[in-house]
Amino acid sequence: MRIFRYLLLLFALVLWGAGLSSTVSHWLYKTGLIVDDYRFGDLYRLSALPQFKQKQPICPPSNRSSDTASTHLYLIGDSFSEPQRLSESDFRVSHFQRVAWEHPQRIQLDPNKRNVLLIESVERHFREHFAIPVNELIVENDTSQTPNQQSSLSQQWNREFHRKDVEERLESALFSHDWAFWIKEFKAALTLNWFDRAYTSVSLSKDKKNVFLHSDTDTSKVLNSSFSILTDREVNALVDSVNTTAERYQKLGFDEVYLSLIPNKASILERNRGDYNHLIERIQNSPRLKVPAVNTYDSFQKNATLVYLKSDTHWSCNGRAMWLTLVREKLGI
Structure with missing residues (x-):
């Protein structure tokens, strides 16, 4: 039982570290423990409404660059x-x-x-x-004559550890998998169908066919x-x-x-x-x-x-x- 508690504590510390530290979160992405929660679009991520769920497309390359271009x-x-x-x-x-x-x-x-x-x-x-x-x-x-200035210790610290958006980063670490999206979709759909409300970070068009960033309409x-x-x-x-x-x-x-x-x-x-x-x-x-x-x-x-x-x-x-x-x-x- 004690080992289970320690493992649970370790797991919580790792997730907390992902919310604070860029290095930890990148490592967790590489290991597959957390996944990209923008993979179905930033507005789907914010709204959790299933009718706006669409996998991000990969657009065809242009192959236009040229070493001889002027x-x-x-x-x-x-x-x-x-x-x-x-x-x-x-x-x-x-x-x-x-x-x-x-x-x-x-x-x-x-x-x-x-x-x-x-x-x-x-x-x-x-x-x-x-x-x-x-x-x-x-x-x-x-x-080459003016090398990059070294960041101060405080700048490096602020770049590595995120204090302002810890809650959002923790949410991404905990609820980035498909099973979590299903739960959020259920809650968002219920709120929209029963109370005609979407999450405050988005706005719906008057015909409910499009979703916008709330700051664009507010x-x-x-x-x-x-x-x-x-x-x-x-x-x-x-x-x-x-x-x-x-x-x-x-x-x-x-x-x-x-x-x-x-x-x-x-x-x-x-x-x-x-x-x-x-x-x-x-x-x-x-x-x-x-x-x-x-x-x-x-x-x-x-x-x-x-x-x-x-x-x-x-x-x-x-x-x-x-x-x-x-x-x-x-x-x-």
Whole structure:
């Protein structure tokens, strides 16, 4: 009996460690003790509604990259451009480097190449990204002469141990398997059918056929919602920030800078839900904007039912292919 208690305590400590530590959680993923709870989509994960359960697709590769291409492409982006969604093979370039928002990287430009910067942001985070200076790419003349700064002990500690999202990480560790999804689905379906309510992190469309991130529809989320108030003054300030960012990176050596805004799912599938603020259109059509923009909004609006995954905030393979075509045409890659 004592051995059983010790084993139970050890198991609890391992799961607690997974909630706190990145290293422990990665090890548990490798061993198969916990599995990816995003495998059926981020919105299914948040809503647990079985009608929105859809396995994440693997989109076909493009195989376009070329060692002889004259273009080096750099991309500042969010989850739409993560490695599992985009790679160098999707573009006719000889070098591709992506940096995530709020994770600066040092780079060295090749003056003998056409250096292009693409700044990508989903609609819900655009106002946050350009409310402050954009410094995600740190351009240096010779990165080999300026070695990476060593992180302090406190930075390493904060990177390894997560205190803010422990509860969410523990839930992922404990309830990531299919049996746990079944229990959560039963509870979510019961709540929706009996009380007409979904979990607070999501919103359902009026016809209940689509699920959205709640921050996209909640007007109290001023910087994120498609339906929050957006003044002309703020639009002008955001456009000026984009222009300033592009000018600075061109002075640092980039030949061209482009902007790509990805619409919120609700902006395409239910923009009549409230007073849509038309953020993307107002930015792209502003006479003050000096930066060429990849116009995803109009193309997505014309193909609304094809471009987003049922279970996710991100695009489908059709939406991804559409965006890639627009980028390739605009950037000439």
